[in-house]
Amino acid sequence: MRFFLCSLLFFTLLSCNNYKNKRHTLIDYVPSNSDVVFKSVNLESLKNDIQNNTLFNAFSDTEIYTVLKTKLEPISTFNSNGEILLCLSRSKNDSIDYTLITKNSKALFETDSLKNYIEEQIKYKSHNIVKSQLGDNTFFSTVVDSTFIVSSSKNIITNSYNSTENSTDFKKLYDVSGNNESLSILLRTNNALAPSFFIEDALKLSRLTDFLTLDTEISQNDIFVNGIAKSLDSSKNVIDIFKNTVAQENQMQHITPGNSDGFLSFTFNNFKTLQNNILEYRVRDSISENETLFNSITEVGLIYEGEKRAVVLNSVDVIATQDALLGEQNKIETYRNIDVLEFSLTHIFSKTFAPLITNVEVSKYCILDNYFVFANSLEQLQNIIASYQNLTTLSKRSYFSELNEKLSSESSLIFVAKPELIKAIINNNLENKQNINIESYNLSAIQFIYDSNFAHVHGGLIKGKTKRIQNSISESFNIKLDTDILNTPQFVTNYSNNQKEIVVQDVKNTLYLISNKGKVVWKKQLNGPVVGEISQIDMYKNGRLQLAFATPNRVYVLDRKGRDVAPFPLKFKDNITQPLSVFDYDKNKKYRLLVTQGKNVLMYDARGKIVSGFTFKSAEGTIISQPKHFRIGTKDYLVIKTKNKLHILDRIGKTRVSPKTKNTFSNEPVFLYQNKFTTTSIEGKLVSIDTRGNVSSVNLNLGTSHNLETTSKTRVTLHDNKLGIKSRVLELDYGNYTRPNIFYINDKIYVTTTDLQSKKVYLYDSQGKLRPNFPVYGNSPIVLDDLDNDKNLEFITKGDSNTIILYKIN
Incomplete structure (x- = not known):
């Protein structure tokens, strides 16, 4: 189609x-x-x-x-x-x-x-x-x-x-x-x-x-x-040799040894038509020698092995092709129960098929099922026989299957090359030979499928995926940005395919959107660094997601192509001091955007208009963590934290819960843990407040420098080199660790932290066990998710100062 x-x-x-x-x-x-x-x-x-x-x-x-x-x-x-x-x-x-x-x-x-x-x-x-x-x-x-x-x-x-x-x-x-x-x-x-x-x-x-x-x-x-090849009406080109022929399914990969350098194959549905086209191209009247050899052939191929060449005929009538070879029955030897026979028409393939086959001389042949294989080298024939019998042909290589997915199964002309042949072709294209390292590229292919007066073109050059071992970690790609990375890369959802993409910002405040294949989709210059993480909203309630975030003096909403969505960006004279909080109380996409400026807050709707009914305007002191929204039962709670007070509000900004005792709080976020509003004091105590205002405090011996992360039931802490996961405390090597993150994916809990000193990423399960093959190289906190819905997890981290790395956990 x-x-x-x-x-x-x-x-x-x-x-x-x-x-x-x-x-x-x-x-x-x-x-x-x-x-x-x-x-x-x-x-x-x-x-x-x-x-x-x-x-x-x-x-x-x-x-x-x-x-x-x-x-x-x-x-x-x-x-x-x-x-x-x-x-x-x-x-x-x-x-x-x-x-x-x-x-x-x-x-x-x-x-x-x-x-x-x-x-x-x-x-x-x-x-x-x-x-x-x-x-x-x-x-x-x-x-x-x-x-x-x-x-x-x-x-x-x-x-x-x-x-x-x-x-x-x-x-x-x-x-x-x-x-x-x-x-x-x-x-x-x-x-x-x-x-x-x-x-x-x-x-x-x-x-x-x-x-x-x-x-x-x-x-x-x-x-x-992918493309089109076209000849001028007045010219004679090789591709037009296939005019009025129908491309057949290529079979050469099933006879080409996996240790060869590649193959060339051309197919046709009628040899006479192809023969007439070749004669017209060469301006000749006839082709001599044994033309009956090719009457039942639909594919002719060349197998490359260093300087050696073998010609393969794929026959649809083996008996008819054998009959055409009755005069060529002198046996040279038998190898693996296959007879190797003499062949006297040494230049027949060059004479018959030039320019598709040129300067090829053969002197012996063998028959492998429907394949008739001709060569000058006995060793090359033996290698083809052994590979065919051992099922180690090119078709069995995983990288061939990977590349073949991008190609058509039928082609008029196809050329498949492995590294040595690729290197030779590259040097043929350069004026001076170069020592170019392309050994990691497993395979290339170019194919032409002739249609009426033009040909379709498909091709590729791939490294090929190595065989994945369970729980192994492989690097999917690393991407170098124009300059150093400013913040931790994060994932966002591509609404068109429900897969994940990457957003990251560099030190020049350029924001990048990068696909999960490593392609930069767009770049956008912002007026400042993104404060905190980027959220996504469905502003028009049509399934199309926008990016919503704040910089110190702007609130942005960007569409799929990186364009500003009117009336955004909103501009502010005073600095925005906490990440933009996005609330969707009833999950009906009536978003509220809360902007924090020191001790003041402003609430906007998704159209950029102030929500006049929100009565809370200012806290008693500077707000020290991002305002949060929680729902317990049928009630909504907005939590705004200062050093000395936790404001627990309802939707319109009125106080819903008043804590009964006071604390001096740390800068750690507020979480809903075991149905209580939970954070830490500046001394490192775990402070919990229930919906009636009752306050409880547990001394976790965290000290003043600590981190807290929770889900509704799992608590993770980090202080010095001690990582606490639930009731288990792990003593890590001394280093400079990022705050731990918790990811809940496919009903499993994962805990991560990165040692910025040794540049090692750690990933633990909910029981505090280090996952297999960790730690791995990384230079920032990671974000973990299933990017492409294949049930394998991926994570993104910084590599060098201007590089991001995507890993896959198999």
């Missing part, structure tokens, strides 16, 4: 040839000499994807990476929130020119904070061009019809005022590219910037197709692509 819909869309676009000179979309401003166009709808997400992807980091020392990074440095200063196009083209002196195109906005290019920046105005006819100098980089910019264009080439800018007719095919590829991808690539293949996906020179991209568009999905460890 996916292929049918994509095909329908593509053919609709093919039929639309009435392009007018008036420019409506960004693609209309692309320079006519562009070789590559990168399209992104989220520049910040793309920057972070590239920064955190291990493959891109592996390229960081290469010459081309350094040259492009230096050349494109000015682009890192742009703040686009919408779609951008980045075009690369070759200039007359064979250097690379870039052009960036996006919708103009005031905040797009702010120069006030840039060092070593100089600009001047240039007049061109009736237009204004800005010439900019940033360090050693000179670039030019202008605005045309509310479209901002910046380029390293002045000529490109001057030409941008003219409405030129770009390639119709380029526009069509743009139209079928994804609208929600952080990166789509549109490529003319007849240029030096076009990469090669195959090891064979005959299959390099410029010979394979004319145009290619790829939507990418980049995570820390993996890269996946």
Whole structure:
């Protein structure tokens, strides 16, 4: 169905040839000499994807990476929130020119904070061009019809005022590219910037197709692509060899040894059709030798093993294929009860299938069920036989299954490569060979499925997951932010899939939303640090959640895309001194937002209006912990704590409970523990107040420096190096421990603390037993939850000063 819909869309676009000179979309401003166009709808997400992807980091020392990074440095200063196009083209002196195109906005290019920046105005006819100098980089910019264009080439800018007719095919590829991808690539293949996906020179991209568009999905460890390949009507390309054929299900993975370097496979439903297409491509009349060998074949493959090559024919009529080999029956040996036979037509595969198979010579073969395997090396044949019989083929590798989930089961042409082959392909794409470390990448694949006059493209490059042992802890990803982290990362709910995402703020007060796959969804500059934790509300009662929180002078409500929800943010002259308290008394989404300023409180509704009926305005002293809401039976209690008094109020702010004795309280929060309002005194005593105002005090010998956390029935304390869980006290190694946290997940209690001195995270069960494989590395308190609803728990913590780490407990 996916292929049918994509095909329908593509053919609709093919039929639309009435392009007018008036420019409506960004693609209309692309320079006519562009070789590559990168399209992104989220520049910040793309920057972070590239920064955190291990493959891109592996390229960081290469010459081309350094040259492009230096050349494109000015682009890192742009703040686009919408779609951008980045075009690369070759200039007359064979250097690379870039052009960036996006919708103009005031905040797009702010120069006030840039060092070593100089600009001047240039007049061109009736237009204004800005010439900019940033360090050693000179670039030019202008605005045309509310479209901002910046380029390293002045000529490109001057030409941008003219409405030129770009390639119709380029526009069509743009139209079928994804609208929600952080990166789509549109490529003319007849240029030096076009990469090669195959090891064979005959299959390099410029010979394979004319145009290619790829939507990418980049995570820390993996890269996946989906797209379209298209040939010009006047050209002859390798991909068009599959015209009028139907792709078949690939079986090569079931015969390729797991210890090989990879395989190439192509399929067809009719050999005669494929043969005629090959002859037309090669401008020849016929193919000599034993053509009957291929009449019952639907798949032909190459197995790579170092410099060795083996050819595999997948037959749908084994007897007919055996009959075609009656003249090739001289036995060389028997290996594992499989006869190895001589083969005299040593170059038949290159002669028949070039350019798909070239320069391959074979001299022997064997038959394994429906597979006919030909090779020059006896050792390679023996390895294939042993692997097939031992069930150690590539199809049995977990990383193949993982990558195969992203691919189609049928393909006209597919190439699968393991690390050594991947490295060779990378070096073929570089002018100078580089020692790039990609050993951790288990597998890559690229496949083409031919449709009518174009081909679908799918591919990926993965590290692959290691086999998980029960209770083992694996690092899912680590993400590097632009600068040091300010606060503890926390989880929030993505209402569209009911999974969890990560919010975190850096020291420049930039707030990040990061998916549970490690992709930066958005970044937002705030006016100050977030006070406490971020809450979520359903402001419109439609299931769509917003983020609600306070900074020292603002109360924010942000939507799913990081945009302010009117009338927020609310602005305050006096500092907000406690985290924003969000109350939903009856669970009916009639939210109350309580703002604390010193000893004063203000209550707002979800629309940002003061709740006039709330009568409590000020405490007797400074409020020293976040105001809380509890429900006991049918009654609501709002608890506001100062150093010398616990105000226990009803919904409208009137006193509901008056404690009968006074205490001097610590700064620890107030909890509802065993149906009593519970906190600690400054001396470390446990103080509990019931609904009648009766006060009880228990000396826990905590001392003045301590922490308290509770659920309704579980009490956890920490002082010095002693961690108390219920009645059990654990003596920890001396260190600098964060306040303990309690998590109640899937009917289980978990207790955590982190030693910031040794950078170790500890996780205990409700009985005070340390969980298996803990402690692990971490540099902050953790947040624990089931992010993706797979029953395995994940937790997030800080790593280095600007890094967050997501761990999975298997």
